[in-house]
Amino acid sequence: MTRSSALLKPLVGGAFAVLACQAPAAAPAWVPDRNIKLIIPTAAGSGSDRTGRLIQNLMQDKNLVDKPVTVMNKPGGGGAIGLAYLIQYAGSGHHFLVTSPTLLTNHITGKTSVTYRDLTPLAVIGTDYVAFSVRADSPLKTGADLVAKLNQDSTSVTFALANALGNHNHIAIGDVARAVGADIKNLKVVVFNSSGQVTTSLLGGHVDVIASPASQVAQHADSGKVRIIAVSSGQRLSGALSSIPTWKEQGVPAVSANWRNVVGPKGMSDVQIQYWDGVFAKLMQQTEWKKAMESSLTEPIYLNSADTRKLMDTLYAELTVTLRALGLAK
Numbered sequence: 001m002t003r004s005s006a007l008l009k010p011l012v013g014g015a016f017a018v019l020a021c022q023a024p025a026a027a028p029a030w031v032p033d034r035n036i037k038l039i040i041p042t043a044a045g046s047g048s049d050r051t052g053r054l055i056q057n058l059m060q061d062k063n064l065v066d067k068p069v070t071v072m073n074k075p076g077g078g079g080a081i082g083l084a085y086l087i088q089y090a091g092s093g094h095h096f097l098v099t100s101p102t103l104l105t106n107h108i109t110g111k112t113s114v115t116y117r118d119l120t121p122l123a124v125i126g127t128d129y130v131a132f133s134v135r136a137d138s139p140l141k142t143g144a145d146l147v148a149k150l151n152q153d154s155t156s157v158t159f160a161l162a163n164a165l166g167n168h169n170h171i172a173i174g175d176v177a178r179a180v181g182a183d184i185k186n187l188k189v190v191v192f193n194s195s196g197q198v199t200t201s202l203l204g205g206h207v208d209v210i211a212s213p214a215s216q217v218a219q220h221a222d223s224g225k226v227r228i229i230a231v232s233s234g235q236r237l238s239g240a241l242s243s244i245p246t247w248k249e250q251g252v253p254a255v256s257a258n259w260r261n262v263v264g265p266k267g268m269s270d271v272q273i274q275y276w277d278g279v280f281a282k283l284m285q286q287t288e289w290k291k292a293m294e295s296s297l298t299e300p301i302y303l304n305s306a307d308t309r310k311l312m313d314t315l316y317a318e319l320t321v322t323l324r325a326l327g328l329a330k
Contacts, residue, residue, distance in 0.1 A: 030271040032094055036069045039097045041082025042163075043075040043194075047213060050296070051125070051260055052098045058286050064279050067094075078102060078164040080112050087114060089265045093272035096122065097263050101168045104316050108323050109166045110330030116312045120264040120273065123280040124303035124311060126293055127257045130172035130232040131214040131241070135202055136225055143230035143250040146209060147180045154183040160207040162195045166328045169211040172232045172256035174322045176247060179254040185327045202226065213258065214241055215297040232256040237297055259315070260298070261308060277304045 036059075040052045049071075056069045074082035079102045089095040097103075097119075107115040134140045140149065149157050154177065161169035170189060177184040190207055192198045195216045202210045203225060210217070218240045220226040228244045234255045236242055247254045262280065264272075283289060284302040293300040303311060323329040 030093065030269070030275050032065060032067045032275075034067060034094055036065060036067055037095045038069055038071050039082050039086055039095065040071060040073045041075065041079040041097065041099060041102075042073070044073050046075075046194075047128075047216070047296075048098050048100065048260070049073060054289065054292055055098070055125075055262075055283065058283055058289060059279070062283075062286055064282055078111060078167070079106055083112060083114055086263070086265055087118065091267035091269070092265055093268055093275070095265055099261050099263055100258055101171070101315060101319060102164070103261065103263065104312065104319055105166045105168075105171070105323060108316070108320050108330070109328045111166075116263065116309075116316070118266050120266060120268040120305070121261065121308040121312055122264050122273070122276050122305050123262045124259055124301055124308050125262060125280065125284065126260045126298045126300050126302075128260070128296070128298040129214050129237065129258065130169055130211050130256055131217045131228045131244070132172075132176075132230045132232075133202065133210050133212065133217050133221070133226045133228045134208065135205065136227050138208065138227065140208065140229060141227075143245065143247060143252065146229060147176075147182075147250075147252060150177060150182040150187075151180060154186045155188055157209055158188045158190060158207045160190045160192060160198045160201050160210045162192050162198050162212065165189065165191055166323055166326070168256065168258040169213075170326070171319060171322050172254070173211050174326045175232070175254040175256050176230075176252055178322065178325050179247075179252050184325050187326075199226070213297075218297065239294065239297060241297060259311070261312075273305050280304070 038052050038056055040049045042048045052071050056071050059065045059069050074085050082097055086095055086097045103116055106112045140146050159173050174184055177187055195212050198210050198212055201207045214231055221228050230247050231237055231244050233246050290300055320329055
């Protein structure tokens, strides 16, 4: 178990304990007075986009806010374009970015000078995990087969992932290679623009293994075209992938998660943060949110602003270790 996984348990327990014991809230000291802009640093249809639009719909349909919520897609630069847009609005309580560990890895790898410390972490709203998949006719039948191949020659396996080197999918590959003592710096990794292209490359026989969100490969596994040999979670997932062993079950101490976060710009006031803590806590309790998280194989974890910052402090240190081993840390 990583330090961030161990840290998360008391933080989550504390967050929900506080939520359960709260007395009826007094009128907030601050409320939005204009439209709310929810920035998505990826294209329409992506995982972050679906998450953002679900947040938009629930905030409006459940009257969690009394101002319109607009989703703005700002894709490109591995998340850098969306981030650059957000930081223009220092002190605003009306502009937010739906993001992931890429927020941290882009700084570690030198792709941006902006760090999470230059923003206002607001919430962890869930986490999903990475599935390692092969074609149904691949000689790699299990995670152990892949490990043996990597230990024999780390360049003998071609991995594919979406969007950018150094993202959570690449981190998951690196964590496995590092855990088994493979030559991590010589791994062969091909990057595509989307998860769809990654799966197509696998089905076409152009790569050996893909690392992708579990939810995006489950349907191909159901069709029999793809075999999932491991997931990066600490324990087995529920639902469609309940039969897939974790890396830990296969003797590899590697756990990697894609934390979905919401951040605001630098300089948000305490009363603004308090307001949004309340909104996101209520949003996480909505039945529609829980059902959507279950269907997308996402663990519906919630952390408030203060605990999100603590988690980011720990994650930043952990991710730096793996990215340095991959030769990507600057």
